[in-house]
Amino acid sequence: MSMQGSASTAAGSGRRGAAPVGHAAMRSANLSVLLRHLHRHGGRSRATLAQETGLSKASVTSLVGDLAERGLVQEGQVERRGTVGRPGTEVRIDPRHVAGIGLELNVDYLAVGVRDLAGVARFRSTVPTPVQDTPAGRSFPLGPVLDLAAQQLREALAEAEAQGLWVAGLTVAPPGPVDYATGSVRVASNLGWAEVPLAAELSRRLGAEHPPLELENDAKLSALAEAPRLARQCITDLVYLTGDLGVGAGIIAEGRLIRGWSGFSGEVGHIELDPAGPACRCGRRGCWETLVGFDSVLAVLDEHDPARSGQLPMTQRLRRLRELLEAGDARLEERFAALPADLVRGAGVLVDVLNPQAIVLGGYFGAFADLLLRPVQEALDARLLADGGRVEVSASALGLDAAAAGGAAVALERVLEDPLRAPVLSA
Amino acid sequence: MSMQGSASTAAGSGRRGAAPVGHAAMRSANLSVLLRHLHRHGGRSRATLAQETGLSKASVTSLVGDLAERGLVQEGQVERRGTVGRPGTEVRIDPRHVAGIGLELNVDYLAVGVRDLAGVARFRSTVPTPVQDTPAGRSFPLGPVLDLAAQQLREALAEAEAQGLWVAGLTVAPPGPVDYATGSVRVASNLGWAEVPLAAELSRRLGAEHPPLELENDAKLSALAEAPRLARQCITDLVYLTGDLGVGAGIIAEGRLIRGWSGFSGEVGHIELDPAGPACRCGRRGCWETLVGFDSVLAVLDEHDPARSGQLPMTQRLRRLRELLEAGDARLEERFAALPADLVRGAGVLVDVLNPQAIVLGGYFGAFADLLLRPVQEALDARLLADGGRVEVSASALGLDAAAAGGAAVALERVLEDPLRAPVLSA
Structure with missing residues (x-):
């Protein structure tokens, strides 16, 4: 089967008007x-x-x-x-012949996934993101991160080929807004990156022949990945919340992804909820991220606690937190008890602005859904203004794979939109 | 020309999937x-x-x-x-044969407008909303308000007929979220109304033969009314802010109105921006409305100042405020000097969530654009996180007619969507 070699952008951008129809x-x-x-x-x-x-x-x-x-x-x-x-x-x-590939490039991990046309995961792999601990703090060296990302994509492509799957496209998710026109990351503040030509750099590393490569923001892809599950409950308006070092929102309204005019929608980590709140590294005060970001949990632990180490896989860090909680760590218990109220302060704003039918908790919010889901649901129910209808809060069903799964789905969109893009099977 | 007699809802709801295409x-x-x-x-x-x-x-x-x-x-x-x-x-x-009619039913005024297919206003009329001053405060008696609204619509229909215009539809805008399925106002807290079957009540008053009657929220219609002006500048992502007793937002993303799953999108008057802020009549604290609603301006005036009287036409009340400002009223000057910062606290949240390219100031915000526009623009520019792009702030070009104009435009949508709905001209 043939593969197209190009680095394009704007996954199914939806910026099309009504077009006239010929035969x-x-x-x-x-x-x-x-x-x-x-x-x-x-x-x-x-x-x-x-x-x-x-x-x-x-x-x-x-x-x-x-x-x-x-x-x-x-x-x-x-x-x-x-x-x-x-x-x-x-x-x-027919799930046997066509697949999409998604790669999430996060502060803590790189996750790649291959999904077939039936949405079944055919391959998954997660590795910690290369990080350098310097006296000034942490940094994410561009070259090694890109090399590892390209290696993950090559591995996924080889797996797809071994399984007889034609790959419709690759979607890469950086943790920040994307410039769809140039295929660059506009800003990924938690990585310390700005204006990185991510699509071109990865395309170059993959070589001439590879499926079309697109970029899309992690929160947006995660929302797209969760959307089919909710659509089966007839829910077409939802907000997905990433619970990472930062907090981002993926917004779907009437079944369509809302990107914002320059791809910066859902940058909710820095909405200011309290003029007297803690100072944020962005320079503002009382940003939502200072109240509920992953750091707000890690900060209560000892400096050298393994849960704080970026060298460890995210699953191990989350397991460590779980063990501490089960051992009755009072600092963590207190933190998780305060978290729902702070989550609802921001989520309530999103409900008033967007009127979603569902809120999906991703990242560490989702990993600790047993502690967070019920109090968040109750607090949101209590603040309903009038009969705008109850917002259903649920945990991400895809966990840390959400953005990669959404990336694979966006890649498959190319075939759903124009089935003639898939090659005719050889006899 | 024939007129259809029905009271339907959900103006061009846009909840359609891809449909197959026959000849x-x-x-x-x-x-x-x-x-x-x-x-x-x-x-x-x-x-x-x-x-x-x-x-x-x-x-x-x-x-x-x-x-x-x-x-x-x-x-x-x-x-x-x-x-x-x-x-x-x-x-x-051809602007000579087809029109739409919009009616805004506001706390302060009823405004009706007839617009032809070229978007030109053919008729306009604004009257104060019937209000009863009781010892407990103000109330808006349902019967008299509905009677006056129906009278306005009849007047507009008669004007259209006199000008030889076939009316594609009527759109009525209450100041609150709409139940599209039943044609009722879910809640209009500033009128003290809840679950009013507005479409049916007006339809009954108009009699059997009238063009299709639909409901849509005032902020949403105002956003639709301003959208074509901004589309000429290639702006397809915007937020319109009503500046009335309450504050609502009309949201347009990629040229499409965002309603929310139950029509409650843009209910931004009660987003909580300060846990230590003033108490709001909704029961929360530091709601945006307490900081920037029209009452926050009127409250600095003497109790019997004519600007505070709901019996007077809104234009006269605004003129009175302007005169006081020009006479150097220190209380008002101070209020208007503080307003931009409070406006930006809420507008900044909307920018982070939605990433619009433009914010349009309506209602009294627009009427005092000479005082508000520049400081609001400067404060928004100063808080840009990264190169998400500058948000253009402008005043509504339609002023107090915005929602009525939007209503007429939504009614004309029926013909733009399916031109065969318009009757063939008689020879």
Whole structure:
């Protein structure tokens, strides 16, 4: 199978107006409608597909043929429980041939994931981010971080190839806003980076032949990754909160990602909630991040506690915190008891501005959902202004893999949007 | 011309997924593409239309014929400056036959407006909202308010008919979130209303035969009304701030209105910006509304100052404030000097969450733009985190007519979305 070698940006940017429709575009649009319908709602018969999409049965048959030729859908037997007669056949997403790859480049870890068209994780790998401890503090040396990121991507590409998967695209998630036009990281303050040409640097390291590479912010990808789970509950308006060193929000409204005009939406870590609050490294006071960032938890521990070490995998650091809590560490217990009220101060603002139906807690918020979920839900319920409806608080189902999973999903968007991008299977 | 009699809701709700495309729908979609193109970009030749929309020249000619038959477009001579030869013809929006009507139902005034398809105001009327001063304070008696609103709508309909305009729809804007499914006002706390079946009550008062009647929140309509002005500067991400007794935000992201899952987006008057701030009537502390609402200005005046009287037209109350300021009223000068910092505390949060390219000041903020605009712009510039880009602050160009103008625009959306809704002109 062929691979395209290019570093583009603006994953499915959605900045398109209504376009006029010709006959070739009509066929392509209808292929997309069918594939999306199966992707969203699961396998069903041709007759059901025709009924639900409004396409004629003849059109459905012809379009399904095109999709099957590209290994995007397959036919299978339906098990009908409790009925007599021969089993029907249904059309389903074919998970065997097409995949997307996502890489999260975080302050604490690099996580890569390969997902097939059915959304199943085919490969995952997480390693600590290279960090230098200097007398002045921590720094994240650009070269080694990029080298390791490229190595992770190469490993994922090799795994996909070994499993017979054509890769639709690569999406890389830095912890900060992205310049979609140039493929650079505008600012990743917790890494100490600004205006890094990330797409070009990774593309160069990968060599000439690689699938299209795009950038998207970590919080936005995590929101996209959680969206299908919530869509199954008919929830299309949600806010995902990253719980890392910083706090970012991924916003989805009416099923669409809200990026902001320059990609800076959801930079909520520095909303000022208290003019008399603690000083923030950004220069303001009472920023949300000072109240609920991961550092606000680590700060209560001894300086050399292993949970504070950036050299250790994040899973081990979280496990260490859990052990301390289970051993009855009073400082941590106190911190986690105060956390819900501070979380709700910021989350309440997001509810008033955006009116989401769901808030998803990611990062360490999600890892300690057993302690945080109920008090956060109760405090949000208590502050409802009027019958705006209850906001459902849940923990991320994807944990530390959320942004990488979202990246793989965004890469697969390329095929859902235009199924003709996938190559015809060789016989 | 026929009029439809129904009270529906959810003006152009935008909750549609990708739909499959058949041939009839294709024609209807292409009529909409052409009409929107002319509506957004102004008159142009058939050749230019074909080039810009990607439609064939033959299709454009045929589609323009359909649109002209319904009085939506017309042909005219182009004046070519500095060129020789016979003048070309161009296709333009025809403003003579189709209109929309918007009514704002505010705490202080009822404003109605008729706008034609070219966006020109054909009729405007503003009257003070009926108010009862009781020992307990002010109340807004439901029956008299609804009667007056219906009277305003009847007057506007009669004006439209007298001018030969077919009315595509009526949009009514209460000062609070709307239940789109039932056509009721969920809560209008400053009117003391909750769960008022506004669409049904007005529809009943208008009688059986009237154009479709929809509800939409005032801040959201105002944002929609200002959007075309900003779109001409290529700005598609904006926040409109109502500056009334309460403060609400209308949010437009990538050209689309963000409603929130239950219509409660932009309820920003009660975001808590200071745990030690003044008590709000909502029960919280340090709400943005307590810092910048119209009452925070009126409160510095004598109790019986005419500016505080709800019996007077809003324009007169604003004029009174202006006179006091010009006479050097020290209390007002001090209040207006403190206002920008308080405005930016809330606006800054909206910038961090939404990353808009523009903030539009409405209501009394807009009326005193000469005092507020520059300091607000400077304070927002000073708090930029990184190169997220400068937010342009401007005053509403529509002033107290903004929500009514937005309502008329939403009503006209019905025709832009499906031009076949407009009746064929009688010969």
